[in-house]
Amino acid sequence: MLLSIKFQARNRFLERGKAVEKCFKCGTCALMCPVTRYGEDYNLRETFMYDIFSSEEPPAKQNLWSCSVCYKCYEVCPQDVNPPKVFKALKEIAFETGRAPLSVVSLVKSVIHTGMAFPMSDASRRMRAQLNLPSFAPKDVDDLGKIAKNTGLEKKLDILKAKRTNEHE
Template sequence: MITINFKGRKNLYDYGELCECCFECSVCSLHCVIQNREGYGGRKTFVYDLFSSEAPQIHEALWACSGCHKCAEVCPQEVDPLKVIVSLQEQSFEEGDAPSYVYDLVSLVLETGMAFPVTKKTIKDRDKLGLPPPEAKGIDEVKRIADLTGLEKN
């Protein structure tokens, strides 16, 4: 039995009504890094696969998008797949469906102001280059942005 997640489908059209104009030409796939994943190739594009998914907000490759904008730049139909992808990622995040590394990354940024963990190796490598250990900066600003955007609550 196929179960269609109507909230995810509605998001597709609310955030990118032009996705109805996608005619599966594959042009966006020429530049998309996700096309290197198993199962994609030729006329099977990630973008079209996402658009035709029953539950696009939990599509297994949703978070593999690098946000490079190439699909939006080259599409002859002026579809903006990235706009749709970002809205689906937001929904996925808010509903707790995003991969755990996404939540871990957000916690790391909120706690340290940095998007990477500072390990002993990081400090050693920087020391070799004559650089001081990285310092957490701007945490108050990050927390304020998270508060204003609802990120921390979510």
């Protein structure tokens, strides 16, 4: 059974996730999703099968950023639908249209400036010492900064950050 998907970015989205049309809402993927099982405020059944298919603006759905991209849902899907690929396409559209969450902007900035998505905590340093791992030395990330600047990514992130901050004030 094919599903009807209605939203503005429909054609653009389908180019990137054609298999989504084959989903017949059996719910098997939701049973296997660890974020649905252990996370808060996330349910693949709602986010993927209902929110996205019924929304006029699926890239605006903030829940799609909660997927941990473990691919368990894809492994069990009888239709080879690949929900994380669908989310990826939607996240790309969300980023391009300024709807990515502030937390994602901060994360990308952190990678550009430190080479890490999350700062190294004192607890992590202690754990490394207990495990006799070498102490952590920050990497040289000058090239990352240059790439971000020359490709316009840094500017795009600043614009996005200002936009999302204003929306939250």
